[in-house]
Amino acid sequence: MSERRGHPAEIRADMAAAVRLEWWNVGWSISIIVAMGLAMGSSQAMKTAWVEDMLGLVPPIAFLIAARFERRPSNARFHYGFDRVNGLGFLIAAVALAAVGLFLLRDAVVALVTAEHVSIGSARLFGHDLWLGWFMLAAQAYATIPPLVIGHMELPLAKRLRDKLLHTDALMNKANWQTGVAGFLGVAGLGMGWWWADSVAAAIISLSIIADGIKALRVATSELVDGVPCALDSSKQSEEAAAVAKALRKRFPGARVLMRETGRYIRAEVVGVSPPRNFDSKTFEIPGLDDRWRLESIAFRL
Known part of the structure; x- marks a missing residue:
């Protein structure tokens, strides 16, 4: 039993385009993680955005692994091939989204309840005092551009391929650029003396992550327990x-x-x-x- 599966001819070009796009996604995400890690300091919003950026690596990596397994032939152990590897990757991404979102929300709420005042210091550079928040703002601004572009390119591919994992990654990229905007406003609020702005921005980001994670979990669970085929963005029948x-x-x-x-x-x-x-x-x-x-x-x- 070794029938060669492969992808249908109708979607091979789109699958190749999606694989290339996800490799670009991984590369840009790593560059954002490095930039955010170097600039985040003690900002709660920056920390939350940095963790979300790290989490953003899960869907593209899971997609690349699943795409490789899907092409494998059936064998004596897996009679139906590896079509469901994509669904397994979708479940992993959904669990990661929901769990990390809850963790980050807890941190933000604790910071608000305890009235934690975050301060952003300055550094001496070429004889001038430079506010470190400018580096944070620059990193946040950079972090919004690649997710915005890649997420926009992923959505039509996900719809043509009927790929829930790729669609979840597109939503994750949407959340990432929105996170960048919220983090930018949080850091700017700290610069204006609003101690609560940082934690509020982090809480908003966390709620967005949790909402996406719960929605993805419902669809992923339905598929893995032999539920009826669902639409890309809901648990209703397609x-x-x-x-x-x-x-x-x-x-x-x-x-x-x-x-x-x-x-x-x-x-x-x-x-x-x-x-x-x-x-x-x-x-x-x-x-x-x-x-x-x-x-x-x-x-x-x-």
Whole structure:
């Protein structure tokens, strides 16, 4: 058992583009982490943004690993191949998002409750006192640009590939550039003497991370326990799955139609009828299913 899987021809170009984009994502993220780490000082908002930037490495790395495994053939141990590796990476990214978001929110709340006053010092440079907050602001400004560009490029690829992991990474990049803006305002608030601005900015960032993590967890859990195929951005049934179910119920009235999602693919099963002769799932007409490659198989059992 060593059937070569590979990606369908319809999405190979998009998969190659997504892999290249994620390598760029990793490289830019590392540069942001270094810049933020050197400039963050004692700012809570900067610390929160720095941790989120580190966390932002999880989805692209998970995607790159999953993309490599997806191309592997089935074998004696994994009869159905490795389609679900993408879903596993999606779950890991979702757990990381939610857990770290909760941790960072706790830190921000503690700083507010204890009225922790963060101060940003100065450094002597070429005979002049230079406020270190300027370095923080420059790092935050830099940290907003790559996520904004990469996230914008990821969204259309994620939709065409029906890739929830890539879509989560796009949302993570959106959160990252928003984090940069919130951190920028937090540091600026400290410079104006507002001691609470830093912690408030950190709390806002944390709540955004938690919201994305919880949403991703719901969808990832549904897939891994054989739930119906979900839309990219919600736990509701996808339009493609609804189209498959409608066509099969029309063709086989009275039968029970079951569906599950394995990675980016849909597997359907018709229960209560014998396998019809000369039935070809590849040519079976399904109105509303534009991306035919998504339908992996249609099985029958009494």
